[in-house]
Amino acid sequence: MPIAVRAKTRLLTLVAAALAVAGVAACDANSGPTTGGSGEVRQVTVVGSGEVQGTPDTLTANVAMEAIAADVTGAMNQSGERQQAVIDALVGAGIPREDISTTQVSLQPQFGADGTEIIGYRANNSIDVKIRELSAASQALALIVSTGGDATRINSVGYSIEDDSELIRDARARAFQDAKARAEQYAELSGLELGKVISIAESGGAAPPTPMPRGEAAMAVPLEPGQQTVGFSVTVIWELA
Structure with a gap:
């Protein structure tokens, strides 16, 4: 009988020790900076913005030559021939x-009208043309149209x-200085x-170029690069200290 009592006492001691270890582990898992009391980490998050303007120096035109023929090879x-003529020009x-x-x-x-019979084929070849001399942009577009003729798009x-x-x-x-001024305030x-500073994250960059309207009507619009x-x-x- 005394042997059984000693075994039971030892079992209770082991259970108590296990609970104590679990309690310490739980405390360790929740440790770190607190949001209150003397250990509070105070900080401020701000968003700053900055913009500058520049004058564009490059024009990119997307142009195509289109042809319709009764068969694939002809189209x-x-x-292809009209596009090659434009490139050569x-x-x-x-x-x-x-x-x-x-x-x-x-x-x-x-x-055809019934939507089932193939009556021909439409071929379209598109190219991007980068024009670095803006003073020659209008002449380059005019050259494309005159060379491609009615097939030009x-x-x-x-x-x-x-x-x-x-x-x-x-x-x-400018964006950083704007953010700093806000934070100081x-x-x-x-x-x-x-x-x-704890961290910095940025976004943004050059605004994408604004395309002009599609079609030959763009030839009638004076080309101005703007800003x-x-x-x-x-x-x-x-x-914050």
């Missing part, structure tokens, strides 16, 4: 061949800045001082 040959006018790139080649059947015209690295640096600096309003905006948004977290 593809006609659109542009290169002859001084546009580097590396600034001309094919963007799409398509071939679609054309159906001007899909879009957009402006861009070839090297916008300095504008991006400027916009980023919040610190002052709360009776605290701005401490060190392009480069903008940045930055989220910064500071400590």
Whole structure:
């Protein structure tokens, strides 16, 4: 009988020890900075923005040559020949061949009134033409139209800045300074001082070029590059002391 009592006492001791270890582990899992009391970590999160403007120096036109023929070979040959004539004319006018790139080649059947019988094929060859001399942009578009004739399709015209690295640096600096000014104001309003930066996250960049209307009507619109905006948004977290 005494042996049984000793075994039961030892079992209870082991259970109590296991519960104590579990309690310590639970405390360790919940340890870390608290949101209240003397160990509170005070911080402020702000979003700053900055924008700068620059004048575009490059125009990119997406143009296509379209042909309709009774058979596949005829449609593809006609659109290909007209597109090659346009490329040769542009290169002859001084546009580097590396600034001309094919963007799409398509071939679609054309159906009759009943929607079931194929009566021909439509071929379309599209290219992007990058024009770095903006003073020659109007002449380049006119050359494309005159060479391609009625088969010409001007899909879009957009402006861009070839090297916008300095504008991006400027916009980023303005965004950070805007964020810092906001954070300093919040610190002052709360009776605290701005401490060190905890984290920085940014977003933004050059605004995409705005395309001109699709179609030959773009030829009647004077080409003006205007201004392009480069903008940045930055989220910064500071400590408050």
